[in-house]
Amino acid sequence: MKIGLLAMSGVRIVDPELAALGLNLPGFVERSQVIASLPSLALLTLAGMTPDDVELEYVEVADVKAAEDLPTDWDLAAISTYTAQAKEAYEVADRLRERGVTVVIGGLHATACPDEALEHADSVVVGEGELTWARLVEDHRAGRLARRYSPRPGEIHDLAEAPMPRFDLLEIPHYNRLTVTTARGCPHRCDFCAASPLLTPGWRPKPVERVIDELHRIRELWDRPFIELADDNTFADPRRMEGLLMALRGEGIKWFTETDVSIADHPDLLDLMRESGCRQVLIGIESPTAAGVDGIELRRNWKRQRHDDAEAAVQRIQSHGITVNGCFVLGLDGDTEEVFDAVHDFVDRVGLFEVQVTVLTPFPGTPLFARLLREGRILDDTAWEMCTLFDVNHEPLGMSADRLRQGLRDLMARLYDPAFVRSRRERFFRELRRRRLPGVEQQEREWAHATSVD
Secondary structure, eight states: EEEEEEESSOOOOHHHHHHHHHHHOOHHHHHHHHHHHHHHHHHHHHHHTTTTHHHHHHHHEEEEEGGGGSOOOOEEEEEEEGGGHHHHHHHHHHHHHHHOOEEESHHHHHHHHHHHHHHOEEEEOSOGGTHHHHOOOHHHHHHHOOOOOOOOOOOOOOOOHHHHHHHHGGGGGSOOOEEEEEEEEEEOOBTTSSSHHOOOOSSOOOOOHHHHHHHHHHHHHHOOOEEEEESSSSSSSSSGGHHHHHHHHHOOOOOEEEEEEGGGOHHHHHHHHHTTTTTEEEEEEEEHHHHTTTTTTTOHHHHHHTTHHHHHHHHHHHHHTTEEEEEEETOOTTTTTHHHHHHHHHHHHHSSSSEEEEEHHHHHHHSHHHHHHHTTTSSOOGGGGGGGSSSBBBBBBSSHHHHHHHHHHHHHHHHHHHHHHHHHHHHHHHHHHHHHOOTTHHHHHHHHHHHHOO
């Protein structure tokens, strides 16, 4: 039996003006290249729990044209896709089925739209794939493949039983970083989030020894790895992650992760993060205005509660030698046209080392999608190709859709201007030297080697 694992890869932008602009913006290109070069940890994890007598092949599909060169000797093809590539994934699936290959589709989009996915696949996996993959493989082997595989009600994957991902299936030189999961889920429920709420409730960490085993496996394949912790919120419960940081400190790796501003409340952990190799955290600031973040977190309005401390929190984190990639969402209901200047001023005032701007995107399955659909504010409720985070597919409240599009283009040009990027980074390292943090020169050389903003 032979299974092909297909990851729909690459960054998508439909807006031709924004796409053309992005090709010339160093800061944006850097981030796009990183995202585009990340392998599918989900597929590699499923590979790790596949019986040894099954032959596996991992393939990344950048576009539909690449499907013409896919092997035809697979018994089963498993496709993982995000919403922006969903229609491309369906076309790939249709072509494979025409050649006699059985196709199963999973991932976030398939979980949100399983009936749609079934129009192009023999079977669909809903939710956490680890809970059903072994049964799916055996059912296919026995000729009784079901149309749908879903976890039982209330069933959650135990990360203490997490399989070792098959990193050996990758051509390592093609990647600038590999991914490892240390925790799954997030305690916050932002209405636009298309990650944790669709797949798993709450937040739960993976046992430290499991994480370290995965790092050791990567080290066997790559002597100087850069690791992205593929978590939605690594430090949602900072004290429970102290043991992980202690273990990472002895591994000699450099790593990046996503978390929230609350990590700034723990200076001792920030020191430990730097000592353990943390080079950057990505934090969703969302908006520089209180009105913008008000109500977007649905459980406790947590984003609004923390808003007034956001600037100081970023500065505290960066003062420990950890760069912050601050993320902003344009087009939030509470924001007006003034938000574009406000984002730029926030970035400049705080000295954010890196910044990411996106537009509010109604992903299927999210509370945001349901609400905007009820309000008649989604421009095309089947235009999945517009779910790129950069293309506008809704009518904002505080401005027109056209103003949001133009505002995004103009703001990106300002934020990723080489001189502005360079000045922020120079300011960051200048402050670290003033504080006499150890290893600053080496860290500065690493960034100079890894990125170019000239």
